[in-house]
Amino acid sequence: MTWTELVMAAAPTKGDQPAVSDVRTGEVVSYSAFVRRVTRAAAGLRRQGLRFGERVLVNVPLGASLPVAVHSVAWAGGVAVLGAAGTARMMITQRDHDPAAAKVERVFSFLPAPGATPFGDLLNSGALEFGPLAGPAIAPDGRRVLDHDELAADLRRVAARLVIGKDDVVINAASGVFRGLRVVDLAMMSGAHVVIAHEPSLVGCRVLAQERRATLVVAPYDVARRLLGDPVLRVIDERAVVSSLGM
Template identity: 70%
Template sequence: MTWTELVMGSAPMLGESPAVSDVRTGELLSYAAFARRVTHAAAGLRRFGLRYGDRVLVNLPLGAALPVAVHAVAWAGGVAVLAASGKARMMITHRGYDTSEVEVQHVFAVEPVPGALPFSELLGDATVEFGPLAGPALTLDGFRVFDHDELATDLRKLTSRVVLGKDDVVLAAVSDVFKGLRLLDVALMSGAHVVIAHEPTLVGCRVLAHEHRATMVVAPYELAKRLLGDPTLRVVDERALVSSLTR
């Protein structure tokens, strides 16, 4: 199975079960909605001219839109570039972008941005039922490109270190977008529910963990250390998400 197939594999069984809760926006994305948006956005990207191997800048914060955008690009056969600048076929951004730093044909924005099309423009009736069997899918710096096989193999290794099940609720308090994406991948593959904290603090994490009945929190070392002591909560240092992809 490819990287995105692994991540979307739980959707048919879990349907309307919660997949991602975004504390910042209040959005709750079910497994069915996640898979639906990925496959429809992939079709939208192709409709706007994305071709196999084309790059798409993805400049989004950790949130519900991030895994949808990244996996839509990969499912459409493109390469998601986690960057705010550079040359690419298209760009998916959050609130804005520097036109002097970007060379793209189309810009899609999650929130209204002058000169950009709304991300919802990608979510038409068409769908991509089958993504690529292999090939490039993701780059962090624009130079080293990871293919589906590398990403899938690494994801399987991560699931042996961060063990999750469909009854888990995971509070994501990680420090950067890539670690957040890898945690989302692990959780979605496992059928868990991820609650994404925004600018997490010790008190904020404790409140969110209580409100959402979290069973696990993944956070940077110093924050994770201070969260230890709750017998109902597994605390994981985000360094467990560091993989061969970042070495």
């Protein structure tokens, strides 16, 4: 089972239950909607000529759109390069991009942007039912490339250690895009509901955890340390989700 397959594995049983909630935008993506968007966008990228192993710049902040963008590229057989700079034929952004930093031919944007094609246009036809069996999948820092087997094996190891359950509500207060993405991956492969916080502060995490009846918080070390001792919340230092990848 590849990395993206592992992340989507709970979808048949979770269906329209929430997978990812974005506090900033209010968007809630269900498990079934996530699979639908990823597989259709992957088909759209293939129609645009994306080749196996080809790099696609992904400049999308941590939120509900990030895992859709990254896993669409991976499911299409491409390599999602996290960042706003570089050279590639295609780029996926939240809104704008800097042409001087990102030298690309096509830009797909989740929000309206001059010269960009709406990301939604990639969803206009059938789904790509089968992704790659293996191969490169993501470049978290633009240089090191992680493949499907490595990412899937690491997810299984971390999931076994952290034990996230299908009924958990996870506050994702990770401080970086890749760390935040790994929290989403871990929560979804377990069938949990992950709520993405955009203010990884002690007060912000406590308020959000109470509002969402959260059972688990993943946060930067300083915040996680001060949250320890809460009788309701399990607290995880964000470094635990990427340490086995050496990041």
